[in-house]
Amino acid sequence: MFWERVTEEIYIFTSERYALVNCVALVTEEGVVAIDALPFPEEARQIAQFLDLRGRGRFHSLILTHYHMDHVYGLYAYPQNLDVIAHELCRKKLLDVGEASLSQARASDPLFDEVTLRIPTITFEAGELQMVAGDMTMRLLPLPGHTDDNIGVFLEEERILITGDSVMAIPIIADGNWRQAIVTLQQIKKLAPETIVQGHGEVILRGEVQAVLDRYINYLECVEEQARKVIKRGKPRQVIWDIPLETCGLERVPLGIASHQLHVANILTVYDRLRAEQEGHTDVPSRA
Numbered sequence: 001m002f003w004e005r006v007t008e009e010i011y012i013f014t015s016e017r018y019a020l021v022n023c024v025a026l027v028t029e030e031g032v033v034a035i036d037a038l039p040f041p042e043e044a045r046q047i048a049q050f051l052d053l054r055g056r057g058r059f060h061s062l063i064l065t066h067y068h069m070d071h072v073y074g075l076y077a078y079p080q081n082l083d084v085i086a087h088e089l090c091r092k093k094l095l096d097v098g099e100a101s102l103s104q105a106r107a108s109d110p111l112f113d114e115v116t117l118r119i120p121t122i123t124f125e126a127g128e129l130q131m132v133a134g135d136m137t138m139r140l141l142p143l144p145g146h147t148d149d150n151i152g153v154f155l156e157e158e159r160i161l162i163t164g165d166s167v168m169a170i171p172i173i174a175d176g177n178w179r180q181a182i183v184t185l186q187q188i189k190k191l192a193p194e195t196i197v198q199g200h201g202e203v204i205l206r207g208e209v210q211a212v213l214d215r216y217i218n219y220l221e222c223v224e225e226q227a228r229k230v231i232k233r234g235k236p237r238q239v240i241w242d243i244p245l246e247t248c249g250l251e252r253v254p255l256g257i258a259s260h261q262l263h264v265a266n267i268l269t270v271y272d273r274l275r276a277e278q279e280g281h282t283d284v285p286s287r288a
């Protein structure tokens, strides 16, 4: 795990063990607000211990951007009395699939034996949720697309947006909806944050925010275009494996998960969805 600060009170921790996933902590006079946690217990414990010292034992709350396990698991390392704030869909998803996924993780790696699932205790469904801790004002806003339940945290004073996986080094929509993801990226452009802490990969700094968001939007538009081409030409589904990431304007990122595989999963998801729509089965789930 490595960490950096974007201001004196805002820390970003990045996993060295899993896909450069990020979590964030805000040190306020009313205690530490932790946004997401890293999946592996050792890293999660280290961060919780560090923040316990840094905040002199005072925590304010935990915020969860979405239900994916690489953001959820490490929350177990924080005091159990803390509220976990998330979108209502995140609570539902975790109640639905959380324990089963955790059992699977434990079966593949006993390191996860010490993890217990934290289910959100405060949720919101429509609109935004505003939260104040010390002199920090946080706007929790829905940013769906990567998943239905993804939220972002916009720090008003600093104009920093913590996006969960609605922004990530390679957009992933295999568990979500690419059209929704594009709309969300456009909304983030309008919000015009000065800094973006994306779900995976490096911090996007002032001056590059708009260009990076454009690159991700173009990428998702290209994914749709590629899927449409395969359908139009009547080619077999397997040809999608031969479409390089670079065709859609992104470079391979050392996420640990193979970039090409993520990219192929994206096109396959869109391909299946478009085929289903053409055949009139619009109720087909979008999950790959």
Ligand SMILES: [Zn+2]
Residues within 6 Å of the ligand: 066, 068, 146, 165
């Ligand atoms: Zn995710």
